[in-house]
Amino acid sequence: MINTSKRALSLVLAAGIGLTATAALSTETLQDVLKRRNLSQQDLLAAAKTYVPTGKRDEFVTFSSGGQSGQVIVYGVPSMRILKYIGVFTPEPWQGYGYDANSKAVLDQGKIDGKTITWGDTHHPAISETNGEYDGQFLFINDKANPRLAVIDLRDFETKQIVVNPIYKSEHGGAFVTTNTEYVIEAAQYPAPLENKKFYPLEEMNEKYRGGVTYWKFDRKEGRIVPKDSFSFELPPYWQDLSDAGKGPSEGWAFTNSFCAERYVGGIEKGRPPYEAGCSAKDTDYLHVMNWKKAAEVVKAGKAKKINGHNVIPIDVAVKEGLLFLVPEPKSPHGVDVTPDGKYIVVGGKLDTHASVYSFEKIQAAIKAGKFESKDPYGIPVIGMKDALHVQVPLGLGPLHTQYDSKACVAYTSLYVDSQVAKWDYCAGKVLDKLSVHYNIGHLMTMEGDSTKPAGKYLVALNKLAIDRFVPVGPLHPQNHQLIDISNDKMQLLYDMPLPLGEPHYAVSIAASKLKPGVRYKVGTDSRTDKPHPGAVRAGEERTEKKGNKVTVWGTLIRSHITPETIEVDVGDEVTIHLTNLERAQDETHGFTVSTYNVHASIEPGKTVSVKFKADKEGVYPYYCTEFCSALHLEMMGYLLVKPKGWKPTKVGLAKGTYTEADYKATVKKVADTQAIIDSVVAYITSVNYKDFPDVVAMVEDAFDQLGKTKGLKEKHEAFAAKKDWEQANLWAEQIWQYQVKTADLGLRAKTYLEQNGAKKIK
Ligand code: CUK
Numbered sequence: 001m002i003n004t005s006k007r008a009l010s011l012v013l014a015a016g017i018g019l020t021a022t023a024a025l026s027t028e029t030l031q032d033v034l035k036r037r038n039l040s041q042q043d044l045l046a047a048a049k050t051y052v053p054t055g056k057r058d059e060f061v062t063f064s065s066g067g068q069s070g071q072v073i074v075y076g077v078p079s080m081r082i083l084k085y086i087g088v089f090t091p092e093p094w095q096g097y098g099y100d101a102n103s104k105a106v107l108d109q110g111k112i113d114g115k116t117i118t119w120g121d122t123h124h125p126a127i128s129e130t131n132g133e134y135d136g137q138f139l140f141i142n143d144k145a146n147p148r149l150a151v152i153d154l155r156d157f158e159t160k161q162i163v164v165n166p167i168y169k170s171e172h173g174g175a176f177v178t179t180n181t182e183y184v185i186e187a188a189q190y191p192a193p194l195e196n197k198k199f200y201p202l203e204e205m206n207e208k209y210r211g212g213v214t215y216w217k218f219d220r221k222e223g224r225i226v227p228k229d230s231f232s233f234e235l236p237p238y239w240q241d242l243s244d245a246g247k248g249p250s251e252g253w254a255f256t257n258s259f260c261a262e263r264y265v266g267g268i269e270k271g272r273p274p275y276e277a278g279c280s281a282k283d284t285d286y287l288h289v290m291n292w293k294k295a296a297e298v299v300k301a302g303k304a305k306k307i308n309g310h311n312v313i314p315i316d317v318a319v320k321e322g323l324l325f326l327v328p329e330p331k332s333p334h335g336v337d338v339t340p341d342g343k344y345i346v347v348g349g350k351l352d353t354h355a356s357v358y359s360f361e362k363i364q365a366a367i368k369a370g371k372f373e374s375k376d377p378y379g380i381p382v383i384g385m386k387d388a389l390h391v392q393v394p395l396g397l398g399p400l401h402t403q404y405d406s407k408a409c410v411a412y413t414s415l416y417v418d419s420q421v422a423k424w425d426y427c428a429g430k431v432l433d434k435l436s437v438h439y440n441i442g443h444l445m446t447m448e449g450d451s452t453k454p455a456g457k458y459l460v461a462l463n464k465l466a467i468d469r470f471v472p473v474g475p476l477h478p479q480n481h482q483l484i485d486i487s488n489d490k491m492q493l494l495y496d497m498p499l500p501l502g503e504p505h506y507a508v509s510i511a512a513s514k515l516k517p518g519v520r521y522k523v524g525t526d527s528r529t530d531k532p533h534p535g536a537v538r539a540g541e542e543r544t545e546k547k548g549n550k551v552t553v554w555g556t557l558i559r560s561h562i563t564p565e566t567i568e569v570d571v572g573d574e575v576t577i578h579l580t581n582l583e584r585a586q587d588e589t590h591g592f593t594v595s596t597y598n599v600h601a602s603i604e605p606g607k608t609v610s611v612k613f614k615a616d617k618e619g620v621y622p623y624y625c626t627e628f629c630s631a632l633h634l635e636m637m638g639y640l641l642v643k644p645k646g647w648k649p650t651k652v653g654l655a656k657g658t659y660t661e662a663d664y665k666a667t668v669k670k671v672a673d674t675q676a677i678i679d680s681v682v683a684y685i686t687s688v689n690y691k692d693f694p695d696v697v698a699m700v701e702d703a704f705d706q707l708g709k710t711k712g713l714k715e716k717h718e719a720f721a722a723k724k725d726w727e728q729a730n731l732w733a734e735q736i737w738q739y740q741v742k743t744a745d746l747g748l749r750a751k752t753y754l755e756q757n758g759a760k761k762i763k
């Protein structure tokens, strides 16, 4: 114990003196390194474009779907350094997601028919927009397997809400937002009856199976989707795929492509050709053109019907009200992407070699003139392809998704079969450049490439296969995100990043400067509801109560102890432990777990979290802090004692340690020496304009908080010393030193920060 303390102090002192690493000066030249590592000039150029020096930050932040992991992966561009995994549809232990009661409540919103689903197949993240530009406030992502959509607040990068689509059985085409995030768009993929749990045989596909597109109403102030104000279009069973909202001249409209407009039903087992043949037999499918603004009014006017309690606009109503039109699109298309100016809609043909560029103006002219080439079997007017097309551009094999550049008219389209990115001009209709990627690219993504103001600079190719790109790790390969420089006429491949968490179909990138996440919560916040947590307490208010078989603990965490340090319950008790992190300093997170009870919480500064479990096994269970938070982190623990029925104490008093007067005096001297260090740090901090640095202010507040806890302890240890109780005298003096060490630690951190960030002397 004494040794550990000494080491802790010397660490603190070393930081104060400002010891710097004095690495031996390298005599190697750049040329030497290129030779030794077998790198070319081209490699060096690529490295210079991606390398983010230590201590520097990335220009863009990417939110990638985590694929089958059901999570979101956050990484920086151009460094491609992974910054975070956000728990969304799947429990994530580090963040306590699914292991504490508050986050479980979010995951529980995703139950379907009362069933807990602990995974998701995430495909498309979308950042909230204001006037068509990314605003960095919210992120949405879908679950294709179980038709759900999640809301993540970018103030803390936490999942706040999961909504289950009430009428679909799968959901591929989400999430896409309208220009002011009025709605989050989500399209069904595999047709099914819209009524819950209704059975119809496949023979009734055309009559009873339906597709659809849902418009989830988003309340930006609350940061939540409002299901009762949301609505869906009932659509033919055309396998609606991806969507994109109009912008500028096309604002108020949205576009959803589809495939398998054949409405084919496969049946290998019955000798019928499989879906892949029957769903791609015809040359065209349908682009769905929808007026969502008008649709919202139609719903308000009560013209929607309710299916499973959800507003659904029947096909005939949509036709009658002029909300829904179709345009043929070639052939088994996949992507649909509105240009930044909102004038064109680009569709990738998947089995066609063209990108088809539709003109919104032409589509509107056809609608106004009532010029339709036909009606589909459900009575929806079909606009002739020729009447809607601006241009078709031959790009290559398997065009899928399109993204935009900051340069006018420049687009990038993924060519799945060719394993290439095509750079092309959608105004003039010509190819500008092509670059091979590795291998079989699905989506691609430019910086802010979905917005009205793409930032250009970089493009990420989200490849479906990695094959031979990385050191082999068994038959299941990592996914490969390839970073490409698009700032010049010719594209340059810069970097391969393996992603080992699932298949990320899509990603979105935003300028890092637009993100302003907090570093701490208002003390006592339930981060999942953004409201005060009813279990929050301040220092000194900690308590444990037992009512019947329910034990409730209101506890706190601060370096380096958990209050309380003992929790006694009877076997069979229902235990709820509320924990508030009283820290304010940045990154002072504490974790909490109880041995073998499968609970875990991550409690960031200010947060309050509850864990709940049934103490169904008698015995002794240590609980402890799981984040290395301070030099005395390992001591941040306590015991849960689960007493058997009818247990009676057999021994009174805890075992005594052996301490002498000399120990006590040594500790008192240590306290005095440490106080001198603290005084010098305080003198420095208060001599500069520290109040201009909010992070430092928080650290200083925390530091004084820690020091404030020493109040009364001097009298206490002196009283014990007077009684010659050297153990209690020594340990209470030692406790003063504990608070001093934390004060000094924070103070020195503040001092370093001030020195590095140009604090100025004040008079
Ligand atoms: S999808 Cu996978 S490559 Cu789900 Cu947008 Cu196109």
Ligand code: CUA
Pocket (backbone or CB within 6 Å): 559, 560, 589, 590, 591, 625, 626, 627, 628, 629, 630, 633, 634, 636
């Ligand atoms: Cu708190 Cu470790």
